[in-house]
Structure formats: C-alpha cells, structure tokens
Amino acid sequence: MINSTFQKIEDCEATNKALYKFYAAIMIMIVLLALPLNASVLHLFIFKLKFWKSNTNNVFLFNLVLADILLLFCLPIKAYNFIQGERRSTNDTVCKAMLFMLFLNRGASIAFLTVTSIDRYFNVVHPGRKNLLKTLKKSPQISILIWLLLLPLTIPTMLKTFECCNSHKSVEEREDTLIKDVVDSLREVVFFTQIVIPFIILVYCTVRIVNRLRKKTVGDRTKLKRAVFLVTSVMVVFSFCFLPCALGRMVLLIIRVEVNDESIQDKAAVAFDGLMVLSYMDCLLDPLVCCFCSTKFKAIYLSKYFPFFAKDVTVPSESSSRSPSHPKQNTII
Template sequence: MNKSSCTRVSFDFTRTFLPPVYILVFIVGLLANGWGLKSLVQKWKKLGNINVFVLNLGLADVLYLLTLPLLMVYYFMGNKWIFGDVLCKITRFCFNLNLYGSIGFLTCISVYRYLAIVHPMRVMGRISVLHSVGISVLVWLLVSIQSLPDMFFSKTFGNKPGKCYDTTGKFYVEDYLKYSLGWTLTGFCIPFLIALGCYGHVIVVLCRTNTTDKVLKQRCLKLLFILILLYSVCYIPYHVLKNLNLWSRVLSKQRQCRKWFDAVYIAHQISRGLVCLNSALNPLVYLHGEENIPAQLGQLLLRARETFSRLSNSNSVRVAQTADEEIISLH
C-alpha cells in the first residue's frame, strides 16, 4: 500500500507505559544488585572465576540504573529532554553497555560452566581469577567498541527541550538500521549461539553421565533456567522488534505505509520495558553460585516482617495511649 503520506504513529503509549516500569526496575534493581554485590564483596577472598563475571554483571546493572531517574523525568514531561545532547548520549550509552555487557558476561559464565562439566580435567588448575579479570576487561572493551558508533548518531533536537532518541532521528534512520543489524549480529546473535551451543552440549553430558557432582548439576540447571528467562523475556523480543521498528521508520520515510506500523511501535516500546528488566533479573545469577543466598533472603524477609510488626504494635500502643488520655481529659 503506497500513499503520499503515512498515518502518524501515536506516542501516547510510551509516556504511560515506560515510567512505571522504570520506577519498578530502579527500586528493585538497586536493592537486588546492592545486596548481591555486598555479598560478593564480603567474600572477596573466596572470589571464584565465575563470580568475577557476576561482579561485572552487577556493576553493569548499577551503571544503567543510575541513569533511570533522567529517563523518568523525560517521559513524565511528555518526551521532553531537558538535560542536553551530551547527557542524552551518555544515558543511551550506559543502556547499551548494560545490555551487551550483560549478554557478554552471561556468555562467559555459560562457557565456564561448559568447561567445568564437559572438560573438567583439561581446565582444572589452568583457569585462574586473573584469567577471568582479563576476559572481563576484554568484554568491556568489545562492548564499548560496538556501542561507540551509536554516540555519533544525532539523539536530540539541538539544545532545545525535545526528543532523546534511543536510536536516532528521521534523517539518519537508514544508516542506523544497517548499523543496528550488524550490532545485533555481533552483540546478540553470536553470543546467544555460543551460550546455546554450550548448554546444548552440557544437557547431553548431564543426561548421559551420573558422575557429575550433584551441586554442580543444580547450579547448571539454575543458570540454564535464568538464561532462558532472560533471553526469552528481555533480549530476543527487544532485538527483533527494535529492527522491525527501524525498518518501519525507513518505509515510512519512503512513503511506503503499512497497517502494522503502529502495532510494531507499541510492541517495540513493550520490549524496551522488558529489556530494562534484565537489570532487576540479573541478580538471579547470584542464586546459581551461592547456596546460602536463598536462606539469607529468607532471613532478610523475616527481619523486615518483624520490623513491620514492631512498628505496627508501637503505633497501636500510641493510638491506645492517646485515646486513654483523651478520655481522662474529658472526665
């Protein structure tokens, strides 16, 4: 269907959907990552190879979570960015570092688990914490290189309050689609296939042998579940719908209108909300390596409940005392 002009896509959904999601992710993500990082730091001397990647995963989450208040203000003001072009680009850059850093570190964890289960004798004593630190630095470097071109695309309308695009404006959308497809291949598809291959082989090994340590099996299955959750909820929908939305913008610019433009836009905004949930879901990775964390969480919830009960009882006593005083004063 070709027309001289396309029906304008409604942006109202973004303004109502994203702010509550960002508030939820900000609160839950900071609490969960702060608690998880604290437990890792307390056991720094016992820091294992995989926990180095978990630590970096937490740092990537915190880096992104600290930028969410700016985005909350942006959407609450009706998509008006008041913080300038530089801060807009930094905010979007932190999101990309978090997203592709998370995928990178989860892939490293998958490879390490694969080596520990499929080739335990070959890697025993050969992989040190220093190796994990070096690989982590390499992941940060690769993710930064992949994300850097995004900084050169226009994100705002000059210095005036306006849009802060998560991709780019209308003028450069064709070039950005090409960049996004390449970025999706190197930053998402290849790591996803590596993780998929590792866990496909691990499942085969676990099904064939009974000699593998039970604790290691449990950790592997936990991590497999977490990865399936993260990829199916956060990563796959975002990358598919991001590129579809960019394609719809290219077609719209060329005056090629389609009925699915509005539906794709709304689905893409939902996927943006889901992908930022990875900062709140990533702390689940702490559960796969520390058996005592669920017990610590139970104790934390119990303490919170006891504190709430004490506060409630204290307030009840104060209300009762106030009522008695009022009765006495009336007599």
C-alpha cells in the same frame, strides 16, 4: 505539516503520551525494586565474599551486578523523558551520554551472563581440559578486557537517531549519502550481534550441558543438575529480556523500509520502545542468577538479609570448599 505523525517520529516526540507514562511507571518500579536488591548483592560480593580474591565466577557475577546498577542510574532520566512526552532528551549531550551508558551497561550485562555460562560449560563438559577462560578468571583482567572491548561497540549507538527509530528510512525519505547508509548499517549490526551471537552461544552451552547430564550414569549428578539449572535460568533471562527487543527492532526496520505509512511506523516504534523497557527487567532477574551460581552466596545472602528463611541453611566454609581431598569442588556449583 509540523504536527504530523511523521514529524513527531522524526523529532522523537511521543505520539501516545499516556502509554509512555505507563512505560515510565514500569521503569520507576524497576528502579525501586532492583536498586536495593542489586546494592545488597554488591555489598556481599565486596565485604563478605571478597570477590577479587576468589578463583570462581564471583568476579564475573560482581561485574554483572555492577553493570545492572550503572544501568539503573540511567532509568530515572529515561523515565522523566517519557513522562514529558519525549522518547529521548532534547539536550544532545544528555541524549548521547544516555545512549552510551544504556548500551554499554546492557552489553556488559549480556557479556557477563554469556561468560558465566561458557565457564560453566567448560567445568561440566570439559572438566579436565585447560582453557584460557579458567586461567584468566582467577584475576580481574578478563573483566576489564570485556569492558574495554565493549567501549568501541557503543560508538555507533550514540547517534541520537538510533533511539528515535530513524535508521534505514524508506527509499523516498532516505538521504542519498554513502556515509549515512554505512553508519545506519553499522549501528544495526552492533545492536543485533550484541544479542544474537550471545544467544547462540547460550543455546550451545545449554544443549551440551543437558546432554552431559543425560549421559552421566555415575558420580555427582547434583552438580550437573545445578549446572543445568544455571544455564537454563540464564537462557530464560536472556529470552525474556533481550530477544523480544531484537525481534521488535527487526520488524521496525522492515516497516520503515517497506511501508510508507506513518501511523504504522509510529505504532512499530512505540512497540519497540516498550520492548526496550522490558529489557531493563534483567536488572531484577540477574541477582537470581547469582543465587543459582553459588550455593555459598545464596546461604550468605539468606542469613544476612532473610535470617528467618535461613535457619537450616549452612554457609559453606572456604576451607571445606578448597580442601585438597576435593580438588574439583568450589563454592560455585
């Protein structure tokens, strides 16, 4: 029965076209709001802060914004497919290219959010200890390395069945091939580790920085409070955007393996697609992380784009931020 619910799931046809048009509207709204916001942030990093000359987190934050912009360019195609009642493009090449871009840039966004929190952890909890990250962040090599390491992780996710929720079918439907099982398992491992491992790291960094603030009785508690505010904001972004889709994927896999009811499988797949749309909201929230990271960036951004909000804001100068009398102070606080 070609028009059955199960056949539509297999063909990546949306069974609830009205809901998928709503998903498409959300993605279009995200693009309209996030694209100019991220473009303005990217402009400041390149032309005002000159991130490649900085010894701060600016290199990481620039790559975070770059990943978001590349992801935003994919969303109109995704929205078009949803409007047409399709979960993915029917063109195999376009489908695989979209999956490659979506998972590469979402992975990069997660990676640079995590690295930013790790760097803040070392600066606050182990301020005097030399570490590899502190050395490498002075040059763009570590950012290039992160992008290169993410490339092989996108290979298993480029298989078109992933987005149509067909991994690990029920025993009655599954193909009895070892290669198929290995590919399905590898694909799911990549999806979950890309979210779960960074989340564990973020929780650890947040707890350690908060404990450091509690034990701090003398010195500059303002910097520590800003560090806590930063890692907390990263945790909020991560928890709001990425954890729900990981939980939705887990539920979907359980239903596909254990429940032999096409209507329930379809509802789980539709819910998962909606949670994936929610994950694209990080393109709107990441610029806020940039403001929490850098007092200088916030001051420049307000004075450049919202001067009526920046009348009493003073932009920190490079000379003052790198003064020998304040060796521990920098523009990222």
